[in-house]
Amino acid sequence: MSSFGPETADASDVPDFAAVVAALDRLAPWLVRTPVVRSTSFDALCGRRVYLKCENLQHGGAFKYRGALNAVLQRPAAAVGLPVATHSSGNHAAALALAAQARGLACHVVIPEDATASKLAAVVAAGARIRRCPPGLAAREAALADWLAAEPAHLVHPFDDARVIAGQGTAALELLCEVPELAVLAVPVGGGGLLGGTALAARGASPGCRVVGVEPALADDAARSLRSGRRERLEGSPPTLADGLRSSIGWRNFVLLQRCVDEVLTVEETAIVAAMRLVLQHYRLLIEPSSAVAVAALLDGRLGRPGERVGIVISGGNVDLQQCRYLAAPV
Amino acid sequence: MSSFGPETADASDVPDFAAVVAALDRLAPWLVRTPVVRSTSFDALCGRRVYLKCENLQHGGAFKYRGALNAVLQRPAAAVGLPVATHSSGNHAAALALAAQARGLACHVVIPEDATASKLAAVVAAGARIRRCPPGLAAREAALADWLAAEPAHLVHPFDDARVIAGQGTAALELLCEVPELAVLAVPVGGGGLLGGTALAARGASPGCRVVGVEPALADDAARSLRSGRRERLEGSPPTLADGLRSSIGWRNFVLLQRCVDEVLTVEETAIVAAMRLVLQHYRLLIEPSSAVAVAALLDGRLGRPGERVGIVISGGNVDLQQCRYLAAPV
Helix, strand or coil: CCCCCCCCCCHHHCCCHHHHHHHHHHHHHHCCCCCEECCHHHHHHHCCEEEEEEHHHCHHHECHHHHHHHHHHCCCHHHCCCCEEEECCCHHHHHHHHHHHHCCCCEEEEEECCCCHHHHHHHHHCCCEEEEECCCHHHHHHHHHHHHHHCCCEECCCCCCHHHHHHHHHHHHHHHHHCCCCCEEEEECCCCHHHHHHHHHHHHHCCCCEEEEEEEHHHCHHHHHHHHCCCCCCCCCCCCCCHHHCCCCCHHHHHHHHHHCCEEEEECHHHHHHHHHHHHHHHCECCCHHHHHHHHHHHCCCCCCCCCEEEEEECECCCCHHHCHHHHCCC | CCCCCCCCCCHHHCCCHHHHHHHHHHHHHHCCCCCEECCHHHHHHHCCEEEEEEHHHCHHHECHHHHHHHHHHCCCHHHCCCCEEEECCCHHHHHHHHHHHHCCCCEEEEEECCCCHHHHHHHHHCCCEEEEECCCHHHHHHHHHHHHHHCCCEECCCCCCHHHHHHHHHHHHHHHHHCCCCCEEEEECCCCHHHHHHHHHHHHHCCCCEEEEEEEHHHCHHHHHHHHCCCCCCCCCCCCCCHHHCCCCCHHHHHHHHHHCCEEEEECHHHHHHHHHHHHHHHCECCCHHHHHHHHHHHCCCCCCCCCEEEEEECECCCCHHHCHHHHCCC
16 A cells, blocks of 8 residues: 555445445444534624534544444454554544444554644543554554554554545534535545545535535645646645644545535635634634634635525544643634 | 512412423423533543533523523513513623514613623623623612613513523423433522522432532532521622622522522632633533533532432533633643
């Protein structure tokens, strides 16, 4: 496997809407049915009717539990008895560790040195074995390959896995069932698992809904990939505050990006911080910088038209508070 | 009316469990059905199974919408066509303004000068007319009496009103329906509306559940009242960070305190700040200092025994972020 992941794969291994529906059926008993929250003051501020799907209140504090558990519940017969393994900047690692714990499995995770302390603590608390590596996808994949060679385990890739993508789409499917007439549905894009799954859910459940990915301008590979028509990659670990979005888009997710996503927007770092603060003030919810990118695009007036219904999947809420003095200070 | 409220009233004007049930029936279509959230890491920290009922996600960001709307929906025939009026440190004012707005009524509110800016902004946004007054219950009641003399309006007291108390109890009733086997249910106590309503709900729906009020040590009138058997009052406006708990307990609520509440605990200011911070970190929820008092008692090990189920009504989430640098800094 190249450090950028496979360039091609069996087309049948890209999930479809039916896979998202089946995943929700499989996962529902294990999930927090996360609330969809509203704020009249925030609506007034941005001139839209905004619906936030609170995956920061999901097990592990992020949507990642959906995809990780979907993969664990569908592992092949050959993997029974093996640990599960992955590399992740944090949220997928914690999610896989929790999913493994729920099923009585061991879990091995490679975590880069630039992961936030709170995310690392969550992985430790869930009982996973951990190896650290330098930042960047190449180093992560190399460290995991070494470990897998020494100790066989069942790989659950953080985003380029059909089971993971289908699982991530279940958050949007729940949102669309609860709020059927969204004009726009926006989610952050890093490796693209959430965006790919969300696009599948929207195309199947609400075909008229526009699907938008948002990423930091400092990690704009998905926007560039959509423009150029080929997968562009990020070099190293971009210095964005959105630590969950430092990955290049995966192959399957690039296929779904081209097939089902209307647009990818980019936002600046200062807008990310301002969005976190406004969500805390208006919704009383702590969201992580990776979640705030979509809110930032909304505040810029770039999601939907005035008066329209805009949905956002708040992807997670894992933040190191001691690094967040800006939460209490106007930016 | 004395500035401390009436010493006696018609006993039939103290609400009962049936009034709470009727209130929930009346209010349900108007309310956010707020989530009950869990955190495995927080459970591990305090050695209890903790259930937080998130009234910080209620309309107006506090449980106060329940009682205010219940009063508005039950106003007497003589009040039809009149504005509604109250005094409040903020959350009840915003709640009554929102309830009036929902029913197309004018709303007059007296707000003390020490109210937080975010709470004041919410009242303004909901279209109420406002008069400011010095801090302390006596000044608030005097200012409101002046205004009522000049412009007749239907008074909805922030806590010493049977309709308000019954409405506030609906949050606990929802929680007890969702989590039937709580060993302890704890709520903050200021004027005592939430505690009175909660005690009624628990006695009716879950008689074995222990009901505990928690207040700042700097505003400990309910604890002193329970000990002495008579209503003790706070002088002036106590300098607690918990701005919603600076009121002395109301007459009806004192009756309910003696009749249905097991215990009132007090907590220090530093414990309130630490509790706010821990809830933000573990639950990704912003709670106001007045809500944090109950969490602080839990963290002190004073609510329930290890392994027991403890419920807390998180009363609100209205915080001035620029005053909250401590949220990002260890205390």
